[in-house]
Amino acid sequence: MGNVEFVVCRDDNGKIAAFHNVCRHHASLLVSGSGKTSCFTCPYHGWTYGLNGELRKATRISGIEDFSINVFRRDFGLVPIKVATWGPFVLLNMDNEILQKDNIDTDNVASEWLGSSSELFSLNGVDTTLTYVCRREYIIECNWKVFCDNYLDGGYHVPFAHKGLASGLSLDSYTTSIFEKVSIQSAEGGSKEKEDDRLGSKAFYAFIYPNFMINRYGPWMDTNLAIPLGPRKCLVVFDYFLEASF
Numbered sequence: 001m002g003n004v005e006f007v008v009c010r011d012d013n014g015k016i017a018a019f020h021n022v023c024r025h026h027a028s029l030l031v032s033g034s035g036k037t038s039c040f041t042c043p044y045h046g047w048t049y050g051l052n053g054e055l056r057k058a059t060r061i062s063g064i065e066d067f068s069i070n071v072f073r074r075d076f077g078l079v080p081i082k083v084a085t086w087g088p089f090v091l092l093n094m095d096n097e098i099l100q101k102d103n104i105d106t107d108n109v110a111s112e113w114l115g116s117s118s119e120l121f122s123l124n125g126v127d128t129t130l131t132y133v134c135r136r137e138y139i140i141e142c143n144w145k146v147f148c149d150n151y152l153d154g155g156y157h158v159p160f161a162h163k164g165l166a167s168g169l170s171l172d173s174y175t176t177s178i179f180e181k182v183s184i185q186s187a188e189g190g191s192k193e194k195e196d197d198r199l200g201s202k203a204f205y206a207f208i209y210p211n212f213m214i215n216r217y218g219p220w221m222d223t224n225l226a227i228p229l230g231p232r233k234c235l236v237v238f239d240y241f242l243e244a245s246f
């Protein structure tokens with residue numbers, strides 16, 4: 001949500017860091033897209049930062065009085081954002097209070113993000129064993145809250161709008177459970193004879209306030225992020241994951 005520009009990177013030791021994607025010189029956007037790099041070089045005047053955010057090079061600035069790269073390496077480094085991982089997810093926290101803390105207890109990440117529902121995610125196979133497959137993005141001509149509202153209707157639309165899905169689920173077993181910031185809908189798969197290979201024996205649909213959804217079914221998991229583009233338009237980003245054995 002919002003328009004905060006950020007960059008997330010992982011160094012050779014596997015350490016993940018996140019920063020505001022803004023150069024400390026004249027506030028140019030620093031990078032875009034994704035890929036591999038050993039440093040970030042600003043496209044405006046070439047200031048260069050390491051993957052730890054420290055300023056490594058300030059181009060053609062050696063004659064400036066009182067500016068020493070060795071002194072200002074940290075002071076003019078990229079502004080960090082707190083980052084943590086949980087399951088297959090990388091999570092950023094923009095909360096200013098949390099930014100002040102030097103250390104976040106990563107054991108608390110699950111409960112901070114998912115509250116008392118966090119164990120249900122692990123029990124339903126939302127974990128690091130899943131392999132990332134691909135991303136698909138869709139622009140939908142509706143307000144982002146309409147997309148979320150449809151997701152949260154407790155399966156009411158499923159028998160009519162998703163007949164194929166409905167035939168692979170036991171809709172009588174459909175339940176909705178509400179937690180602090182999470183709503184979980186789940187349903188058993190159809191009978192053994194009718195069990196859908198793609199759906200497996202159970203479907204688990206979790207909505208995390210305000211705009212993120214995690215869907216776990218059979219060997220698959222997909223996540224949906226609904227991003228507002230205007231009053232009548234949103235972008236929904238689908239990321240697909242698959243169990244490693246498939």
Ligand code: FES
Nearest residue numbers: 023025026042045
């Ligand atoms: S704005 Fe980045 S180097 Fe000048």
